[in-house]
Ligand SMILES: NC(=O)c1ccc[n+]([C@@H]2O[C@H](COP(=O)([O-])OP(=O)(O)OC[C@H]3O[C@@H](n4cnc5c(N)ncnc54)[C@H](O)[C@@H]3O)[C@@H](O)[C@H]2O)c1
């Protein structure tokens with residue numbers, strides 16, 4: 001059996017590497033239009049940072065795992081074609097700022113149709129609006145010139161989270177396969193299930209109809225993001241009342257009906273999926289006339305925007321209502337720890353908010369390059385999810401400096417903001433950092449990862465998200 005995957009990104013790369021690792025009898029080729037990315041997959045410096053990924057790629061690459069730009073050849077030869085291309089939020093036209101832009105998906109479908117001389121299973125790996133399979137089916141059937149070629153479309157959404165992708169792929173909670181309830185549909189589902197069954201217990205391979213599978217992906221992300229917005233909403237109330245959001249989260253999380261995961265209050269959720277997929281879900285609701293349902297889910301994104309804005313306002317009000325010309329050290333730019341991914345990271349909105357008020361941001365992140373930071377802070381919204389974005393020019397910005405390490409970022413700063421929960425940030429010598437800073441020296445912990453009592457002993461004025469306010473902040477500036 002031969003598998004091709006269109007799209008060598010955060011999903012296509014790791015997912016296909018795991019398939020190849022676990023299925024030595026299957027040839028797996030990942031293709032992409034981005035030559036630089038393919039070259040990186042073929043090198044020792046992979047295009048994405050993901051713990052454990054390199055070991056998996058190294059074992060399978062050259063054996064039965066290949067990365068190539070020869071899209072036509074490999075798609076033409078494949079029995080199963082996964083499509084894992086970008087499905088960004090539309091930035092212009094009807095549904096701008098909400099609807100999914102299926103340009104790249106449709107382009108992939110047209111490519112498959114044009115090179116297919118044999119029947120294929122086409123697998124939706126990208127996250128797509130419900131009913132996409134129907135549209136893609138029409139594009140495939142109407143554009144294939146070879147008589148007798150049939151396409152069976154399956155929805156097989158990916159649930160991996162970045163930073164834990166390899167573990168998630170190795171031991172997924174479930175694999176979901178949606179397909180048509182026909183003889184050929186059921187046969188295609190079984191073919192794909194037999195691939196996953198190489199390493200995943202059968203009871204974890206769920207099957208569903210196409211629309212349920214497509215909708216389950218959007219719903220899963222909406223529910224996960226909703227938990228974060230819910231606890232973040234409570235974090236604001238905690239600050240106003242003297243409650244502690246971590247104690248509240250622990251108390252509710254021990255209720256087995258609620259559960260303890262995804263209850264960490266934060267400066268806001270980021271990543272390429274949550275916002276995009278909720279906007280997409282809401283837009284689908286709007287499109288079918290479910291205005292109230294759409295508004296309900298939009299509120300999850302609004303609450304996230306409020307949380308980022310609230311954080312910026314806290315910083316400015318704490319620092320005597322002005323950050324003009326003040327250096328602020330930003331620790332962490334990635335949207336979460338253990339990834340170099342910055343797509344929709346809350347750091348973008350926080351830095352932009354501070355810069356708008358005249359602050360000078362000195363940013364340090366162990367995995368994000370200066371070019372990426374400059375590009376993110378100057379790009380228009382939603383541009384980051386286009387195939388060419390990683391190759392677009394980055395521009396130096398007047399009030400942004402990218403520091404080589406945490407000490408350089410803190411040197412002469414008035415404040416440190418923790419925006420990503422990197423483990424390394426917990427181990428710093430904060431006394432030494434304090435000594436290098438202007439006084440009063442502030443710490444704004446947007447992830448609640450530091451030892452706040454110890455920092456206060458050192459002399460810092462500490463703002464910890466959703467925690468009782470430091471008397472200094474309470475008295476004058478709350
Ligand atoms: N990142 C995640 O954690 C995650 C998890 C689950 C699902 N998803 C979904 O998976 C899809 C891909 O996400 P990603 O994070 O891997 O994106 P990505 O930007 O990292 O990768 C997409 C790749 O597709 C390539 N591409 C686009 N059009 C192409 C074409 N016509 N031919 C060949 N290559 C093409 C791009 O060059 C890019 O390298 C999206 O729909 C996303 O919502 C992402």
Ligand SMILES: O=c1ccn([C@@H]2O[C@H](COP(=O)(O)OP(=O)(O)O[C@H]3O[C@H](CO)[C@@H](O)[C@H](O)[C@H]3O)[C@@H](O)[C@H]2O)c(=O)[nH]1
Nearest residue numbers: 158159160161162228262263264266269270271273335336
């Ligand atoms: O309690 C929490 C948990 C997460 N986050 C933040 O939420 C965002 C998303 O985190 P996470 O879900 O762990 O990472 P993603 O890689 O975005 O993964 C999500 O999005 C993927 C893309 O669709 C899905 O496949 C995954 O199942 C889903 O978890 C990050 O900014 C986190 O810091 C919090 O603020 N508090």
